[in-house]
Amino acid sequence: MKVIVCVKQIPDPATPGELDPATNQLKREGKLILDESDSYGVEMALQLVDAAGGGEVAIVSMAPNDEMSGMRTALAMGAAQGVLVSDPALAGSDALTTAKVLAAAVQRLGGADLVLAGTESSDGYTGTVPEQMAEILGLPSVTFAKSVAVDGGSLKVNRQTEAGYDDVTCPLPALVSVTAGVVEPRYPSFKGIMAAKSKPVETVTAADLGVTPAGWAGAGQTISEVAQAPAREAGTVIEDDGEAFGKIVEYLEGLKVI
Numbered sequence: 001m002k003v004i005v006c007v008k009q010i011p012d013p014a015t016p017g018e019l020d021p022a023t024n025q026l027k028r029e030g031k032l033i034l035d036e037s038d039s040y041g042v043e044m045a046l047q048l049v050d051a052a053g054g055g056e057v058a059i060v061s062m063a064p065n066d067e068m069s070g071m072r073t074a075l076a077m078g079a080a081q082g083v084l085v086s087d088p089a090l091a092g093s094d095a096l097t098t099a100k101v102l103a104a105a106v107q108r109l110g111g112a113d114l115v116l117a118g119t120e121s122s123d124g125y126t127g128t129v130p131e132q133m134a135e136i137l138g139l140p141s142v143t144f145a146k147s148v149a150v151d152g153g154s155l156k157v158n159r160q161t162e163a164g165y166d167d168v169t170c171p172l173p174a175l176v177s178v179t180a181g182v183v184e185p186r187y188p189s190f191k192g193i194m195a196a197k198s199k200p201v202e203t204v205t206a207a208d209l210g211v212t213p214a215g216w217a218g219a220g221q222t223i224s225e226v227a228q229a230p231a232r233e234a235g236t237v238i239e240d241d242g243e244a245f246g247k248i249v250e251y252l253e254g255l256k257v258i
Contacts, residue, residue, distance in 0.1 A: 001055035001150065003045040004106050005079065006117040006130070007038040009063045009070030013122060024223035025092065026123065032063055034070035037118035039077075039185040041178050044148055045116050046078045046186075052150060056080045058112070060105035062090065062098060068201055075196035076188030083108055087205040092216035095124075099132035104209035106137065108202075114155065115175040119144060130177040140170040145178045 009032035011017060018027045034042075042059070049055040059074045059082040066086045075082065083105045090101065106115055115137070120127035134141035140155075146165065147158040155174050159166040188196070206214040216222060238247050252258045 001049055001052035001114070002058070002110075002112045003048055003055065003114045003116060004058045004060060004109055004112040005038065005041045005045045005074070006102050006115070006133070007042065007059050007061045007071060007074050008035040008118070008121045008123075009033065009061055009067060010035045010121065010123045017123075019226060023092070024226045028064050028067075030067075031069045032067045034073040035118065035122050037120065037122055037180055038074075040180055040182050041116040041118055042074045042077050042079060043183045043185040044178055045114075047183060048114065048148065048150055055113075058082060058109050060102055060109065061085070062093075062101050062105075064088070064091070066203055068203075071201060072193075072196045073188060075199045075201075076192040077186055078192065079199075081109075081199055082201045084201055084203045085206065085209065086203055087207070087214070089206050089214050092219055092222075093214055094219035094221065095126045095128045096132055097211070097214055097218040099129045099136060100211050101206060101209060101214070102129070103133045103136040104211055105204070106133070108204065108209065111137075111173065113172050114150070115139065115173070116148075117175070117177045119177045119179055130175060134175040137175065140174040142168050142170060142174065142176045145176045146182055148176055148178065148182070 011028060012033050020027050045057040049057055057079045059071060059079045061071050062085040064086060068084050071082050071084060085101050085105055117130040131141050142157045142159060144160045145157045146160045149156045153172050155170050155172055157168040157176060159168050160179055206212065236251060238244050
């Protein structure tokens with residue numbers, strides 16, 4: 001069984017983020033770490049391959065400056081190989097361009113029986129990339145998976161909803177986004193950390209994958225301004241003198257709530 005996991009490498013959340021004044025983008029210089037939300041997908045993939053009796057877990061990622069520190073963490077956990085897409089032309093890419101790039105990286109690895117991703121990244125929160133990838137790859141998509149199992153050529157997913165859970169079954173290959181807490185990610189062992197240094201990671205550009213245009217040109221958008229959120233204003237205090245309900249109704253009418 002072959003499973004490919006999308007992993008995002010992000011600035012350390014413990015370090016205050018900084019914007020580039022020239023582009024109003026989050027600076028992604030220096031070491032990047034594996035997004036915690038994606039560590040669940042890596043662990044799930046490793047467990048599924050073990051349950052299948054053999055196979056391989058591969059990873060794909062998109063990051064600037066050939067940075068692969070976060071990918072090395074996933075490799076140390078047990079992934080066998082990876083594809084890193086690193087290209088200055090990708091700066092400013094929107095969710096759809098990111099999905100196109102990652103989908104092309106999956107295809108470069110020869111596809112998979114299953115593609116896993118987190119529900120959303122810790123520094124982006126669009127929550128749309130996995131579904132867009134599934135559409136591009138022509139795969140069934142299951143979101144918010146709380147448990148994942150493979151039974152022959154079928155995928156069985158316990159999907160979290162606001163009202164509880166849905167039991168979903170679909171054919172393989174498929175793309176699934178998993179929630180935090182779906183499994184307990186393992187800590188890389190010293191042996192795994194050392195082995196990760198020699199595991200193959202192919203570095204490619206957007207042009208190598210045939211994704212053009214990319215970056216700001218592909219997104220068709222710019223960040224024109226970034227401003228501090230206004231300070232919260234003091235609330236309105238209404239004292240109950242027996243007629244407070246009328247004042248509350250009047251206040252809500254002023255807000256056009258009622």
